Amino acid sequence: MLDFGDFRLGGGEPIYLQILLYIKRGAAAGAVRDGDELPSRRVLSALLGVNPNTIQKAYRILEEEGLVSSRTGAKSCMLLSEETVQRIREELLERDVKSVVDAMRQTGVSKEQALDLIEKCWEGRI
Amino acid sequence: MLDFGDFRLGGGEPIYLQILLYIKRGAAAGAVRDGDELPSRRVLSALLGVNPNTIQKAYRILEEEGLVSSRTGAKSCMLLSEETVQRIREELLERDVKSVVDAMRQTGVSKEQALDLIEKCWEGRI
Amino acid sequence: MLDFGDFRLGGGEPIYLQILLYIKRGAAAGAVRDGDELPSRRVLSALLGVNPNTIQKAYRILEEEGLVSSRTGAKSCMLLSEETVQRIREELLERDVKSVVDAMRQTGVSKEQALDLIEKCWEGRI
């Protein structure tokens, strides 16, 4: 079962996308594997304090992308081949890296400053 | 005059926020300076292919935040003290760095892998 | 024993309502009579390929409407006085006739066209 213990809702981005990305990152990191059950709409909606339909929207998109299997009355579960995991991992990393590089460049920091900041933040020294 | 030459509309985020961020990053980078003129609403609207109301909304927020001075009949211009620029810069960098570190950690990459990917992307080797 | 031989599930309408209507129409037509036994929940559930809870819901409503008599341990059976049958018959016919007349009028056909189409369909010439 995927654990949402360290999930926190952030502002700005749609909630269903935050949930979607959280699950994809968990799959890329190996924290959730093929066949693992997802929390039910009601359980997760109570846990996160959002409407069950918002959870369902995230799950439905995952199903359309072939990452989740849903049947009425049964729990939804992950559908993760190794190739799928690898593909998700690459998509997420490319997206994250490009966006941060664009943003920091435009903000006017040098490569060295950027790498230094990121390293400090990673180690909790910020 | 503020230059929007390398502004590109991205999906997902509200357009008025993208414009706000673009201007703030420019200020943090020094590309936008105290006293610089902003393009008129209709000029920028035509340039970006966006509705004038959306430009108006971004300008109004900038003014409410005290980053822009507007007088009727005159062009709006940036109002950027050194402290303001420094504050914006720190806010933007903290936001960007934290979000990318959170994301990449959750995706399951090591600090070394992350720094390597970012460096490669920065240098265009990706 | 009630016969569900020519019952077919249709989309759109809730299943328990389809079952209710099927039984009521049978009563109006005289195919279902006072004292006739109803199939047990599990038998009908298997026959129609429907969840037992759904059958249970239909039977419960029939009982609440006074059309079925249930005693624990014994089979449920129809409770149909002549007045009841007549009332059901009129309700069903009024409902069906009004809805089709409203619909066809609004679709812009004349009375003659409508009657002609219905006669053809009745005789299988459509």
Added chain:
Amino acid sequence: MLDFGDFRLGGGEPIYLQILLYIKRGAAAGAVRDGDELPSRRVLSALLGVNPNTIQKAYRILEEEGLVSSRTGAKSCMLLSEETVQRIREELLERDVKSVVDAMRQTGVSKEQALDLIEKCWEGRI
């Protein structure tokens, strides 16, 4: 502009389907033609006493079926070729006739009784 003056909400059937069918019947009857504007979400929702999203669902389906053209900021309008109108007309009539014939047959009335009832209702003598 399509007129909803004689539209009445009925129970049982989903509201968006009732609206969808009402518009299709109007097109089949010639009451709404190619290029006619549809009432806006807000106007129609206020008129019918339902949520704007329910109206939008009906309009969106019509658009997916190619019967309506919608653009952000502009009014939606009907897209009705003669072939389309003819196809809709046939679909609606077939559906209506089949359902009423099935229903009345199962309710145990003869063809003559059925036609007589429908004629009486059509003429308001019921």
Added chain:
DNA sequence: GTGGTCTAGACCACG
């Protein structure tokens, strides 16, 4: 208990 659908209200970008 589960997932699927319908209805509802607020916000956004746009003409």
Added chain:
DNA sequence: GTGGTCTAGACCACT
């Protein structure tokens, strides 16, 4: 003013 999207709550059929 317009349509598009996100979030929310209730009901249905099913395991």
